[in-house]
Amino acid sequence: MCEKDIDGIIEKYRGQPSSLIHALVEIQHANHWLPREVMHRVAEALEVPFAQVMQIASFYKTFSLTPKGRHEVHVCTGMTCHLRGAAKLLAKVEEVTGLKAGETDAESKFTVETGACLGSCSIGPELIVDGKHYGRMTPEKAEAVLNSYE
Amino acid sequence: MPRLQSAAELEKYRAQILAGRNPAKPCIAVCAGAACDGMDSAAVAAAFVAAGAPLGDKIEVRTTGCHGYCEKGPNVVVTPGDICYFEVQPADVPEIIAATLKGEVVERLVYHDPNTGAKAVHMNEVPFYKHQTRLLIGDNPKIDPMRIDDYLAVGGYAALVKALSEMTPDQVLDEVKKANLRGRGGGGFPAGSKWETTKNAPEKIKYVIVNGHEGESAAFMDRAMLTGNPHKILEGLIIGAYAIGAQKGFMYTRHDMPLLEKHVRNALAQAKEYGLLGENILGSGFSFDVELHFDVGIFVSGESSALMRSIEGNPPEPRPKYIRTSVSGIWDKPSNLNNVETWANVPQIISKGAEWFTSIGSEKSKGTKLISLSGNVVNSGVVEVPMGTPLRTLVFDIGGGVRDGKTLKAIHFGGAMGGSIPADLIDAPLDFDGMSKLGAPIGAGGLLLMDEDTDMVEVARYLMDFLTKESCGKCVPCREGMKQMLQILTRITEGKGQQGDLERLEDLIQVTGVASLCALGKTSGDPLKSMFRYFKPEYEARIAAGSGEPK
Numbered sequence: 001m002c003e004k005d006i007d008g009i010i011e012k013y014r015g016q017p018s019s020l021i022h023a024l025v026e027i028q029h030a031n032h033w034l035p036r037e038v039m040h041r042v043a044e045a046l047e048v049p050f051a052q053v054m055q056i057a058s059f060y061k062t063f064s065l066t067p068k069g070r071h072e073v074h075v076c077t078g079m080t081c082h083l084r085g086a087a088k089l090l091a092k093v094e095e096v097t098g099l100k101a102g103e104t105d106a107e108s109k110f111t112v113e114t115g116a117c118l119g120s121c122s123i124g125p126e127l128i129v130d131g132k133h134y135g136r137m138t139p140e141k142a143e144a145v146l147n148s149y150e
Numbered sequence: 151m152p153r154l155q156s157a158a159e160l161e162k163y164r165a166q167i168l169a170g171r172n173p174a175k176p177c178i179a180v181c182a183g184a185a186c187d188g189m190d191s192a193a194v195a196a197a198f199v200a201a202g203a204p205l206g207d208k209i210e211v212r213t214t215g216c217h218g219y220c221e222k223g224p225n226v227v228v229t230p231g232d233i234c235y236f237e238v239q240p241a242d243v244p245e246i247i248a249a250t251l252k253g254e255v256v257e258r259l260v261y262h263d264p265n266t267g268a269k270a271v272h273m274n275e276v277p278f279y280k281h282q283t284r285l286l287i288g289d290n291p292k293i294d295p296m297r298i299d300d301y302l303a304v305g306g307y308a309a310l311v312k313a314l315s316e317m318t319p320d321q322v323l324d325e326v327k328k329a330n331l332r333g334r335g336g337g338g339f340p341a342g343s344k345w346e347t348t349k350n351a352p353e354k355i356k357y358v359i360v361n362g363h364e365g366e367s368a369a370f371m372d373r374a375m376l377t378g379n380p381h382k383i384l385e386g387l388i389i390g391a392y393a394i395g396a397q398k399g400f401m402y403t404r405h406d407m408p409l410l411e412k413h414v415r416n417a418l419a420q421a422k423e424y425g426l427l428g429e430n431i432l433g434s435g436f437s438f439d440v441e442l443h444f445d446v447g448i449f450v451s452g453e454s455s456a457l458m459r460s461i462e463g464n465p466p467e468p469r470p471k472y473i474r475t476s477v478s479g480i481w482d483k484p485s486n487l488n489n490v491e492t493w494a495n496v497p498q499i500i501s502k503g504a505e506w507f508t509s510i511g512s513e514k515s516k517g518t519k520l521i522s523l524s525g526n527v528v529n530s531g532v533v534e535v536p537m538g539t540p541l542r543t544l545v546f547d548i549g550g551g552v553r554d555g556k557t558l559k560a561i562h563f564g565g566a567m568g569g570s571i572p573a574d575l576i577d578a579p580l581d582f583d584g585m586s587k588l589g590a591p592i593g594a595g596g597l598l599l600m601d602e603d604t605d606m607v608e609v610a611r612y613l614m615d616f617l618t619k620e621s622c623g624k625c626v627p628c629r630e631g632m633k634q635m636l637q638i639l640t641r642i643t644e645g646k647g648q649q650g651d652l653e654r655l656e657d658l659i660q661v662t663g664v665a666s667l668c669a670l671g672k673t674s675g676d677p678l679k680s681m682f683r684y685f686k687p688e689y690e691a692r693i694a695a696g697s698g699e700p701k
């Protein structure tokens with residue numbers, strides 16, 4: 001993600017306080033997280049108090065206030081995955097990465113996240129790494145999958 | 151592609167597409183829906199494309215959205231004949247291509263009955279499919295969602311042509327009212343009367359909206375439709391806008407489905423290029439445009455007024471119900487919101503008529519319903535059956551019963567705001583009102599099977615935990631009431647239940663239900679209510695035993 005894209009998004013919404021969430025969603029999509037400095041620029045351009053930007057960015061799960069690791073590991077905790085053993089899967093992922101949901105390791109290798117239904121309940125429980133789905137996961141298989149990432 | 155200027159031009163263009171296609175030429179449709187993708191259908195599709203490329207004049211390869219039978223992905227369907235291959239691996243590709251060229255079938259990859267070993271080759275013989283009426287999802291294997299021409303080839307946008315060239319907006323509205331189409335997003339509210347309210351609102355500027363948020367856990371049919379056949383929903387929306395007199399539409403959906411976003415963006419761009427969106431659609435004088443919007447990852451943004459706030463760019467917080475969004479919605483303009491599946495029903499109602507539509511379904515619930523079948527079921531997937539179909543058909547004939555030879559304990563409908571009914575109510579028909587009376591409203595259509603090992607207290611705790619995290623936190627009863635219910639439920643699951651816990655829960659359900667602003671808080675106690683109705687002894691035993699073990 002280059003600065004130009006972020007600037008482009010901010011410029012598009014300059015002077016439009018009502019477009020705050022749209023702007024943040026777009027930046028999050030493009031950049032995968034919201035650096036503090038960028039939120040300051042958003043606040044200034046859209047003419048909203050910085051505190052309000054922070055409030056929105058910290059409340060909704062879509063937004064990330066810290067940089068993500070090189071690999072985003074997502075464990076589905078939706079209802080079917082839950083019934084089919086997502087808790088054990090998550091425990092294994094936490095053990096292998098040494099991270100709790102929401103955390104990123106010091107080397108920025110992994111970010112672990114949990115979330116509700118990802119739409120592929122039929123193959124739950126599910127692990128998603130960098131957008132790639134791994135269906136019908138067991139704790140053992142999950143370990144092998146994670147170990148295959150550098 | 152130059153813009154199509156009239157209905158006649160569209161029909162001419164459709165004839166051209168069809169003339170260029172040979173129905174006898176074999177086509178291999180590889181499912182790229184969410185579940186098949188998770189079983190690496192991309193590798194299968196790539197292998198077919200590579201192997202099929204030199205045979206371009208003899209064979210066609212198409213990647214599609216969800217076929218339905220997600221359990222057995224990666225799914226491949228070969229036409230003509232709708233030959234179904236299941237759990238296809240890249241290594242199987244040469245054999246399938248060779249057999250297809252010879253008009254033969256690869257027997258080892260077709261359906262085998264797990265009990266009898268009997269084979270089923272064609273889609274209409276496979277048990278999972280043969281008990282269904284696939285009016286909405288049935289086109290998915292025939293369509294590459296990135297190609298509008300595929301939608302036109304199956305008759306797409308013919309309903310729009312009919313509406314614009316042969317019907318007045320009032321006649322369109324009338325047809326939808328006569329069809330008694332009820333909203334598929336949870337409430338079962340008649341779409342026609344809602345449209346009429348927005349249509350009759352005095353403001354000139356009006357909006358129509360697709361609710362593609364699908365936040366209900368274990369519901370995946372809306373995303374299967376929107377990702378697999380985006381033009382069908384768009385066509386319904388344009389027809390609705392014409393009837394209502396809206397100039398602008400919004401599609402609101404999840405931010406975390408890259409493929410869905412790609413397909414919908416592309417569908418909007420293609421519709422615009424073809425002249426099906428924008429100024430003076432097909433020369434009818436009717437102009438209409440659509441914008442795509444994303445959620446911020448919170449369940450309550452699927453609620454109608456919260457969704458509209460979100461489109462405005464505001465935090466998705468519900469407004470009090472007395473403000474009716476049909477009259478005062480986005481930017482206080484009359485706004486008509488319907489669910490993905492509701493819109494998807496509109497084209498066929500216009501094409502085939504209300505009389506045809508009302509011939510399907512039960513007395514008060516017409517048409518078919520998409521169901522996301524999952525949990526401890528043998529055959530999980532997206533299912534479509536006429537309203538009124540007994541749950542038994544869904545669970546056993548289509549679903550194949552409970553996994554791992556276990557017995558059925560409960561059926562859960564409607565996610566975190568739904569309810570669970572015991573296995574002995576399995577003959578109840580799938581019907582909005584009937585299921586609500588039983589305490590398990592259909593909701594959006596997520597049906598979960600729970601087997602004998604399911605801990606019903608834990609299920610209630612799980613659902614309450616989910617809602618607690620998804621509430622917008624604006625009203626105290628919702629926030630605090632759910633927190634306290636969660637604490638008690640957690641305590642019971644940990645074996646620390648106390649006498650009086652059930653009464654405390656009942657009081658909390660009551661207060662939260664009455665004092666919360668939106669349906670999330672109001673119905674947050676519904677799963678628990680159904681538990682108390684049907685599974686109370688399990689709760690009592692758990693508390694009495696004071697141990698973490700299920701009785």
Ligand SMILES: Cc1cc2nc3c(=O)[nH]c(=O)nc-3n(C[C@H](O)[C@H](O)[C@H](O)COP(=O)(O)O)c2cc1C
Nearest residue numbers: 333334335361363364365452453454488489492669
């Ligand atoms: C908390 C909450 C979440 C909801 N989520 C959805 C959703 O994801 N999709 C949906 O279509 N309706 C959802 N609804 C229902 C909508 O408010 C609305 O009734 C529906 O979209 C109207 O469309 P319909 O009449 O076609 O069903 C939700 C309601 C509540 C209270």
Ligand code: SF4
Nearest residue numbers: 622624625628668671
């Ligand atoms: S009931 Fe809950 S989700 Fe609904 S407005 Fe109140 S706090 Fe928000």
Ligand code: FES
Nearest residue numbers: 078081117118121
């Ligand atoms: S519950 Fe995990 S994908 Fe639906």
Ligand code: FES
Nearest residue numbers: 183186216217220
């Ligand atoms: S995703 Fe392939 S059949 Fe549902």
